[in-house]
Structure formats: C-alpha cells, structure tokens
Amino acid sequence: MRAHAWLRFLAFGLLAGLSLAAHAAAPMARVKVDATQPVLVGQQIRIDVEILTPNYFTSAPPFPTLQIPGAIVTMPDETGHNFVDVIDGQTFAGIRKTYIFAAQQAGDFALPPARSAFTYGGDDGKPRQGEVTLPETRISAVLPAGAAQQAGAPQQPVARITLTQSFDRPVEGKAPALHAGDALVRTLDAFAEMTQAMMIPPPRIDAPEGVRVFSADPKLVDATGDRQGFQGGHRIDRVTYVFEKPGTYTLPAVDIAWFDAASGTSRKAEATAVTVVVDARAAADAIAPEAPPVFGADEGGRRGFWQRVARQRAWWAGLVAVILVAAIAGRRIARRWPAWKQARDARQARRSVSEPVLFEAVARACRANDPARTYAALLGWSKAHLGCGAAAWSASLQDDELARRLRELETRLFAGGASAAAWDGNGLLGALQRARSKWLAARRAQDPGDRALQPLNPGAAVP
Secondary structure, three states, X not given: OHHHHHHHHHHHHHHHHHHHHHHHOOOEEEEXXXXXXXXXXXXXXXXXXXXXXXXXEOOOOOOOOOOOOOEEEEOOOOOOEEEEEEEOOEEEEEEEEEEEEEEOOOEEEEOXXXXXXXXXXXXXXXXXXXXXXXXXXXXXXXXXXXXXXXXXXXXXXXXXXXXXXXXXXXXXXXXXXEEOOOXXXXXXXEEEEOOOHHHOOOOOOOOOOOEXXXXXXXXXXXXXXXXXXXXXXXXXXXXXXXXXXXXXXXXXXXEEEEEEOOOOEEEEEXXXXXXXXXXXXXXXXXXXXXXXXXXXXXXXXXXXXXXXHHHHHHHXXXXXXXXXXXXXXXXXXXXXXXXXXXXXXXXXXXXXXXXXXXXXXXXXXXXXXXXXXXXXXXXXXXXXXXXOOHHXXXXXXXXXXXXXXXXXXXXXXXXXXXXXXXXXXXXXXXXXXXXXXXXXXXXXXXXXXXXXXXXXXXXXXXX
C-alpha cells in the first residue's frame, strides 16, 4: 500500500510539473506604461505592447487598434521591434509595438481587452495556433495645476515646444531686397518633444495694414529614430506675405503656448517679429542715345540726316522698352517660380499617396508575383486609406476568400519552412479588387454629395 501511495504521489507531481511547463510555455501579452501616474491631461505617454511566444512566429501577430473614449491612442511607427526574453528559465521570442496615449479629459482610463490571433512554431516544427488578450491596464489622468480656470481655452500640449523661423530671401541689411508687389515666404517650424505633430496647435498669423497674408496647408511630420523610437513631431507652416505698397512693415511675432509639467506653468514658444523695408518699383524710363552731328552736308542732306536720326531714336526706344519689359517679366517669374514649383510639388505629392495610385502599386506587385513587394505595398495602401491593417479590414468585410489569401501571403513571408515554388499573386489581387469595389461603393453611398462634386483644383488627385 505504501509503495502504491508513493507511485500515485510521483505521478501527480509529474503531471503537475508538465501542466506548469505547458502553462509557462504558452504565448502571452504584456503592456508597459512608460509614465508615472497620474499623468496630465494633454500629456502624451508611451504604451509598449509586447506579444511573446515560446518559439518563433510563423505569421506576424496583428496589433489591435485601441479606442478609448476621452483619449487619443495612436501608433506613430507601425514597425515592430523583435526581441528575445527569458522568463522563468524559458526563452521567448517577442514583437513589441509602441502606442502613444493622450488623455483629453481628467479621469481613469482602461485599455480594452483586445485579442490577437497568430501562428507560431511548435517544438515538433509544426505551426500552432496562438491567441493572446491584452492584460487589464489602467491609466489615471488629472488636469494640470491652474488648467481648471482656463475652461474654454484650447488644450495646451504638455510638452516642450520650440519654434524656429526662416525666410526665402534676406530681410535684413542696408539695401532693401523687397519692392511693392513682391512676396515674402515665412516658414515656421514647431517641434514638440514626445508629441505627435497633429497635437501641436496652429500658430496665429497676423499682418499689418497693406500686407496680404496667404497660409499654405501645414506639413505634419513625426520624427522617429532607429534606436530611440518616437522622438516628437514637427508642424511646418508656410506663410506668404504680399506687400501692396512701399513702406516699412513689422511682421508680428508668432507664438504657440505649451504647459511645463516640471514648473506647473504655461509657457510660450516664440518666433520673433521682423521689420522689412519695401521700396517703390523702379520706373522703366529709357533715354535714347544721340547720334553725332555730320558736318559739311547741304541743307537737304541735313534734313535727311535728322530724319534718319529720328527713325533710329524711335527704333532704339522701342528696343529698350522691349528689353525692360522682358527683364521685369523675367524677374517676376523668377520670384514667383519657387511658389509655383512648391504648389506643383504639393499636387504631385498628393497624387503619389492617393488611394488609386497606392492600390495600383499593390496590383503591380501582385502581377509581378513578388510577395515581399506586395506585402510592403499593401501596408502602405491600408495604412493611408483604410485606417487599419488588411487582415482587420477583411475581417470587417467578412470576406473569407480575402482572409485566406492574406494568410497565404503572410505564411509565405514569415514561415520558416516556406515552399520554394513561385508565388502567384493573381489570386490575392482578384480578392483585393472585389473587396475594394465593395468598399468604394459603400464609401460613395455614405457620402454621395462630396463624390458628385468636381474638384476645385483639377491638378489635385481625388483620394
């Protein structure tokens, strides 16, 4: 009896050990909030989401889109960072992505328990199905000191902002370089540390009387480093001043308010005021050269001579006038050429990221049977116009055929033992074209008015 009891005890211990080992070797998800709580309303903080498996991934795990009421959560850099970690003696392979969280109001926020399904390699070399759920994570946000008395005022970013300016021509010096009718371009570059560009408030632009102001659409750029990750955002505004008459003008200073969490006070980033001198436009008068007198000629010869001189003066005056007009026109074209070129480049840039152009890149890659180029083009198209990954999009459409083709592409790229046979992208292209047609039809049905209007700028691409 005692021997049987020992055998039962050993068997129970062995089963318990195997159960613990199996549990320890299961995929898992971790969430790390890189900030001391409570955070401030308007402060942007990093949230690192990690998905780990006890072996290598055979398909890229989808990272969910996090939506939290009262807050903005984005993923500025969708590139995943691979790493290896050892937990309780077990080696795990992991992929990490960073979200940026910014509370828009005071209160407690909870990350949704989003799920991510994927495949990974088992110990026997066969792929296994894995699924993880993000653990419960809470973030508490409070208003900055003194912000309660500023109700109704624009929300100030809780981050240091620096503002620099430059001009397209010299604005200081003894000899003024501006004349009435000229245009001056002022570029304002606002950089906010650890803050996305879309969260930087627009600067207020004023101008004195006699100066017209034209503001271009801002350029928003999020700065990331290979090792440092997300660093901050740039908001670049280009303002054109047109001087209607000569005089001395002071272009006012431009400032952007931000909140200093260290001192608990509001501060301003400022671009200093600039004084410019505008001259009158030079007159286009010309003096014709006089011909030397001719001596020893008779009266008739003198009359013919002066008639020829008069004709020559008229001819030279006309030639000088044509040269002056051409010089003035060439000068104006040279001054305005940068603005025209900038507008043309902006139109070309918009066309290059329009929905038809990006999808055509996907189609070309599929027809070329290039899985890597297809995957990269698909990421670019879905990121710019779907607002989510292609896998999530196919799931929302409940398109089983498209989901299957996407899994085949991911398996081809990420599975260690992928087939050496050539990949045929026509099947995926057909599924994408059918799903895209339905998606475009649904988008037109939701907003038929905008789609029926002709574009104001025929050169700009319609997304």
